[in-house]
Amino acid sequence: MARVVVDVMLKPEILDPQGQAVANALPRLGIEDVSSVRVGRRIEIEFNGDSVDPQEQLARAQEIADKLLANPVIEDFTIRLAEAGSERTDVPA
């Protein structure tokens, strides 16, 4: 079954204090060569049934992202299809 992946990020011009906090913590790990970290959110959507046309799934995910998943005032999003099993999302720690 196809899965649609939506990545939501703060727009580049919006301050991301969470990303800055992560960046500021990296020297404590001995990592000194990172110039920027930004934190976003990944959302995975699966539609009912196998027969739905992937392009239609993308279009409907676009609508969902536009209306609910992202706030266009402060966030951008990207959408892509990911075949189940084509990428590991459950990598054991």
Added chain:
Amino acid sequence: MTARVGVVVFPGSSDDTDAARAVHLAGGEPVRLWHDDPALYGVDAVVLPGGASYGDYLRGGAIARFAPVMHTIIDAALNGLPVLGIGNGFQILCEAHLLPGALARNQHLTFRSRNQWLRIETSATAWTNAFRPGQEVLMPVKHGYGRYVADRRTLDELEATGRVVVRYLRGNPNGSEHDIAGIANAAGNVVGLMPHPEYAVEALTGPSLDGLGVFTSTLKHLAGAPA
């Protein structure tokens, strides 16, 4: 006749009881409205209270904006119903596009809970007409996502049209653009506030009684005073 002011209860609202009490102390009749019921039961104004509606999942206010009661409130607000959003309620009003901009995470990443001096910038709204423009007031703030952001054009328009309703004084608690603590829509009937007037209505529990003016304003507005 006593004005009836609806206070919406969403799952996760935490300030609805205090908002209803503030309405009562101001002389109005609070009416609880339920998020899943689109009926407004003839209320004359609506308060969207603070808290964490729907757990603040996704973004504060993002899911509440699609609650059945919000569909009715959005239509009514566009037709002049006075609507006040406090804290999470302000976030809901932005998510619903009744107010421009958005409320982002506090710049210092810290949840900020303190009494905050504010300046009422305009009395030309349905929720501030009992104040003098320039009046300094003291109310609690308590939020982690209170940093008001909007693009430059929106900020310029808000400033030029007198829609910045309240500004932080003596220290900005969240990094908000232009020290903005509250804004109004163009008609002045919809106002969003990050500070909490409902916690400044009694000497026993509040830092001042300044918050009462927000609720007496809308009663005055409903009684016919110009917004």
